[in-house]
Amino acid sequence: MSHNNKSLTFTVDEETELLKFLLKVMDNRSRNSVKSILTRGQVTVDEHMETKHNYPLKPGQTVNVLKNKEAKKENVLVGMSILYEDRDIIIINKEAGLLSIATEKEKKLTAHHQLMEHVRRENPGNRVFVVHRLDKDTSGVMMFAKSEKIKKKLQNSWKDIVKERTYIALVEGEVKQQQGVIKSWLRESKTHIMYSSSNKNDGQLAITHFKKLQSNKNFSLLELQLDTGRKNQIRVHLQDLGHPVVGDKKYGSTQNVIGRLGLHAKILSFHHPYTEKLMLFKADVPKTFIKKSK
Template sequence: MKYKHKGRNNTLTYNVEESIELLPFLLQVMSNRSRNSVKSILTRGQVTIDDHIETKHNYALQPGQTVTVLKNKAAIKESQLIGMTILYEDEDIIVINKEAGLLSIATQKEKRRTAHHQLMEHVQRESSENRIFVVHRLDKDTSGVMMFAKSEKVKRTLQNAWKENVKERTYVALVEGEVKKPKGYISSWLKESSTHMMYSSSTKHDGLHAITHYKVVQSNKSFSLLEVQLETGRKNQIRVHMQDLGHSVVGDKKYGSTGNAIGRLGLHAKVLLFTHPVTGKLLRFEAPVPKSFLTKSK
């Protein structure tokens, strides 16, 4: 069995040439390692498939996919961040590009393998008194631009004037089916059910008002790539509104998706344009659209 392999300083990259589950594939291509060693590489989030972190042993690989493994030495090295890259850092804020599959903040199950925890370790290398504060969140399976504050004061400044500070927040969404209308918007009142599902209420003022604007970037019979701008930032807003539109986000079973052609949620935070909370400068950050979104909607 042949696997094309190319290695960079910190990573090993393999091209998948036949359908196979992830763990058996890794055991084959990394035959010099023990089963336990390969399993721990998976568990630590060192394996990326195309453009998302994957930790499931039985993930079904398809021909044409690319598997990237972060080498152990690089992962153990203190400066190595897993599942994210820093786009900008100063004494007040940090802006990152987060990969799909990485939690923004800790949950009951996962405390350490999060963007917040890694950035906390990152700033504490300079001084143990340094801290990181969450300003906004991206769902675990959403990738893209995300900002953190380095003090409680900066966090409050940003959150208290979020609508005034944030000038543009653009997402791209890969959705199911062909969206016929080239552009439009969805306006509804969002509520949360007892099972933590968000849904649109048909009654005016019954919930939190949410407005989502979209335009079609490219589409085919099966998928559409939309550029989405938020006028409001409600929990799961884009996901609910795409379901309301009749075109659920790819891979979003929770909100009506029927399949998962890209092995991840089809949602990516592409642009964040905001006024710096201390200097007052206008800053713009962009995270490239994942390749799988572009190829599926061509």
């Protein structure tokens, strides 16, 4: 176990479940206090935030616990960090496991809610607006607007403002092609599953460019560029390619080898909605993606 002032780090030495493991290594704490540390999003496993009590742990994984003192400090963001902020926008690096926005079940442990609290500390009238989303289990660069006006400007001219959106995906199997383009029309089923149609205009046009970075017999690491940003676009397109994103049960994956979805938003580059200056933000590719596909 290693200590710094802000967090405790433990290495898993046998198969177990997350809550059991925490109770064992933090045996000076009551069961309830350990549970609330989990519920508040203070625990990360291999660089992703995890709140499930029965989350399965494997030997060699790293568990990091943010200390209560730190978590209670007004300015600690859980499962995310701010890369850039000015009067118009906030750019964050979101960990896998954190929701972008509230759902029926979860209102507070979201990127949006935390940023709302963050800007209100400066002035209670401040607000934050959602411009685009990342799926809960996708990590990486995400932008929020700090006014309704900026949000509208970004959403109405997203195509012209955004210059580059690059994702990295860890997928099942060895992708043979060095690069390619996947194009289809996406529709949503009644059960909210997206699916592809090859019939022109049967749904929303979606275009994904992919390039292979490295691969072995079991996994490939792909770099993806989006021409369009449809819901679950990359996940559906990689399933269409026959190489679903690792850990993506919803779209064809049969294995959960990294304990999260193998999808990461690495680069977001855009013209600032107010100054029009070209800006670029990057979030490092999770180490597990690189290791698995070596």
